[in-house]
Amino acid sequence: xxxxxxxxxxxxxxxxxxxxxxxxxxxxxxxxxxxxxxxxxxxxxxxxxxxxxxxxxxxxxxxxxxxxxxxxxxxxxxxxxxxxxxxxxxxxxxxxxxxxxxxxxxxxxxxxxxxxxxxxxxxxxxxxxxxxxxxxxxxxxxxxxxxxxxxxxxxxxxxxxxxxxxxxxxxxxxxxxxxxxxxxxxxxxxxxxxxxxxxxxxxxxxxxxxxxxxxxxxxxxxxxxxxxxxxxxxxxxxxxxxxxxxxxxxxxxxxxxxxxxxxxxxxxxxxxxxxxxxxxxxxxxxxxxx
Ligand SMILES: C[S@@+](CC[C@H](N)C(=O)[O-])C[C@H]1O[C@@H](n2cnc3c(N)ncnc32)[C@H](O)[C@@H]1O
Numbered sequence: 001x002x003x004x005x006x007x008x009x010x011x012x013x014x015x016x017x018x019x020x021x022x023x024x025x026x027x028x029x030x031x032x033x034x035x036x037x038x039x040x041x042x043x044x045x046x047x048x049x050x051x052x053x054x055x056x057x058x059x060x061x062x063x064x065x066x067x068x069x070x071x072x073x074x075x076x077x078x079x080x081x082x083x084x085x086x087x088x089x090x091x092x093x094x095x096x097x098x099x100x101x102x103x104x105x106x107x108x109x110x111x112x113x114x115x116x117x118x119x120x121x122x123x124x125x126x127x128x129x130x131x132x133x134x135x136x137x138x139x140x141x142x143x144x145x146x147x148x149x150x151x152x153x154x155x156x157x158x159x160x161x162x163x164x165x166x167x168x169x170x171x172x173x174x175x176x177x178x179x180x181x182x183x184x185x186x187x188x189x190x191x192x193x194x195x196x197x198x199x200x201x202x203x204x205x206x207x208x209x210x211x212x213x214x215x216x217x218x219x220x221x222x223x224x225x226x227x228x229x230x231x232x233x234x235x236x237x238x239x240x241x242x243x244x245x246x247x248x249x250x251x252x253x254x255x256x257x258x259x260x261x262x263x264x265x266x267x268x269x270x271x272x273x274x275x276x277x278x279x280x281x282x283x284x285x286x287x288x289x290x
Contacts (some may be wrong), residue, residue, distance in 0.1 A: 008035065009054065012057030016065040023069035026201075029159060031074050035064045038078045071202035083129040085136055088159045089128050093151025095212035096203075097129035100271040101189050104244050104278050105133045107269060108187050111240045121146065121228050121234060122220055123172040123188040126212060128156040128165065130187055135163040144168070144183075146175040147213050173226045174256050179234060186231035189244040194220035224253060232262045235283040242269075242280040250276035257281045 009016070013032050020028035037047050039058040067077050073096055075081040081090045083097040084105060090096055094240070099170045107282045110129075114116045122131035126143035135143040147153040153169045160167050169173065172190065187202040192215035197204045199213070216222030224245055231241040245253055250268050257263040263281035 007053040007057045009047075009057050012050060012061050016061065016212060019065050019069050022030065025068060025071070030035060031068055033064065034074060035068060036061060038080075039064065063153050064279070070208070070272065073203040073207050073211050076102065076207060081129070081133070083127075084133045086132050086159070087113070088127045088128070088129060088155075090155060092207070093149070093209055094155040095208050097124040097127055097243055100273075100277055101129060101244055102133075103269070103271050104187065104189060104242055105137075107242050107278065107280060108134055108185055109137055109241075110259050111242075112141065116140055117142060118184040119179075119182060120144070120185040120187065121176065121179070121187065123175070123230060124148070124190045124212075124223075125156050125160070125167065126152050126189075128159040128163075128167070130189060131156075132160050132163050133164045135160070135165050136186075142203075144176065144179070146170050146172050148172070149209060152209065154221075160257065172223070172230055175230065176234060179181070181234070181236060183234045183239055184236060185240045186227075186234050188224075188227040188231070190223040190225050190227045191215045192220045192249060194218060194246075219249070219252070221249065221252065224249065225256065228257060228260075230254070232283060236248060237283055237285040239283045241283065242278055244278050247275045247277060250279060253279045266268065 005131045009027055014038055016032035017029045024030055024156040039061055066075055075090050075096045081088045081096050084102050099225055119142045120134050121144040125131050125147045130246055131143050131145035134141055140260050147156050148171050177261045191213055196216055217222055227243055254266050254268055262284055264284045265282040267280050268276045
């Protein structure tokens with residue numbers, strides 16, 4: 001054995017997987033491997049190579065497995081959430097970015113292609129996943145981000161400052177009035193869960209902040225509706241709005257945007273699982289909205 005004491009790495013990962021499976025963790029093998037990778041400071045390929053040899057389990061591995069078995073989110077244990085090309089610092093008080101939101105970022109990036117210095121704002125930025133990805137992947141973009149929660153704002157500041165994003169602490173309902181009518185893109189993954197729809201997974205129900213989850217009102221639509229109203233206020237004519245939402249809200253959101261007369265080209269987008277999880281629209285020019 002070359003590191004730590006006691007069990008081999010391969011045995012520890014196998015046993016850790018069994019402990020996590022018994023605790024109901026949805027991806028026990030992947031999480032057991034990721035915790036070992038985190039402690040050893042290696043990637044998956046190197047970890048698997050080490051598991052073929054006589055490497056010992058690293059000190060502290062059992063403790064991390066025990067934490068994860070209590071359904072503490074993996075990202076809170078490692079302190080990192082991977083999102084597109086970014087490794088974001090996360091922990092208690094901030095929403096952990098989800099893979100489906102990466103598709104929403106792609107819609108923005110596709111839209112920005114060909115614009116030299118586009119101006120973008122992310123409403124309800126959380127860890128800064130969306131705003132940070134756009135700043136990282138779209139050279140020349142001027143990216144702004146708005147976050148209401150004091151705790152999430154602190155995490156966002158840490159992640160976004162190195163990327164040059166203009167972050168403010170504010171309410172997406174009335175933020176950035178001095179920028180009205182100037183953004184090329186408004187993007188948002190607002191809170192949207194209906195009040196009664198408490199998520200089943202303990203990682204979400206107990207560890208994501210409530211203010212990041214519940215959209216307000218029985219249908220969870222208060223903040224999504226407010227985000228759409230702010231987008232209409234903030235965009236240039238012809239500017240692009242895209243918002244993530246629950247599958248059940250897709251029809252309501254498309255109807256709301258169409259009914260308002262403020263939007264053209266309303267489109268629903270599927271996530272990688274084929275579910276209607278985002279809606280985009282183009283801010284109608286005044287002549288078109290008459
Ligand atoms: C579902 S999380 C999304 C976070 C991040 N955009 C992402 O995709 O990972 C919603 C975020 O909106 C923030 N938020 C809630 N109400 C807000 C408001 N009125 N104004 C601005 N941000 C708000 C929450 O604190 C949370 O960080």
